[in-house]
Amino acid sequence: MTFPGLFNYWVVIALMMVGFYVVIAQGNLIKKVVGLNIFQVSVFVFYISISKVKGGSAPILSEGIALYGNPLPHVLILTAIVVGVATMALALALVVRIQDAYGTVEEDEIREREEAS
């Protein structure tokens, strides 16, 4: 590894901040959901990078391997991925519902219509 040892955290932070920016700066609700997704994936990468042990192999028991990666974060992230997709489906359903009610998924237009009514 030619990178400094903290490089993985910095990549994660960069990704996380891109997601964060999309969530707070974009007006389109679907784009916000995509931003949340990016944020989420960055957290996953963070956990997986924690579980890496230098020189270790994937946590599957086999002959002649003494050093394994840490299996615990893998399990947590497996659960988190599936839960993340479920919550994203819920968010998208809400977006579709908002489209039904307001005819738009842009945040400022929704606010205009809310004030007009």
Place this chain on the structure above:
Amino acid sequence: MAVTAVALAWLRNLFAVVMLSGIFTLTAAVVYVVMDAVDVAFTEAAVGAGIATVLMLGSLVLTTAEEKVQPRRAFGPLAMVVLTGAVLVYGTLDMPFYGDPSAPAHGHVAPRYIRDSGREVGPPNIVTSVLASYRGYDTLGEVFVIFTAAAGVIVLMGRGRRYRGRERRDAERS
């Protein structure tokens, strides 16, 4: 890892964002393989990149495919993001290095799982043993979350359809 970041920089442009987010998730799956997390990579590729993209495309069909152009460049959010990022980077200075075998995350129960799960549970894949046996309650909770989310989606979408039907009826009456 750097490729992922580049893929992200693109994400601002069009409403091809959904496809790009699929590609982004697949890249993340490759990163997981590099970091020895093969099970997670499988799940991410199948569920994260597959199902999530299909869901997003579906909601695009139901809403709009074009994003409104934003004339103003917001400075406030950018400053906020940079500030948060700087604080987080400062926080990483105390973290253990990448791949460090003596990091605190590798202590506690993890060595025991690696040592004993083959004998206690059976399958050679430690992740499977932990998921289904040692942390079975987590998986049960996951199932509850998925069920709740599915119920929520059904309630929301179902009512939407009924709502539209009522509007149509009102329109016909007037």
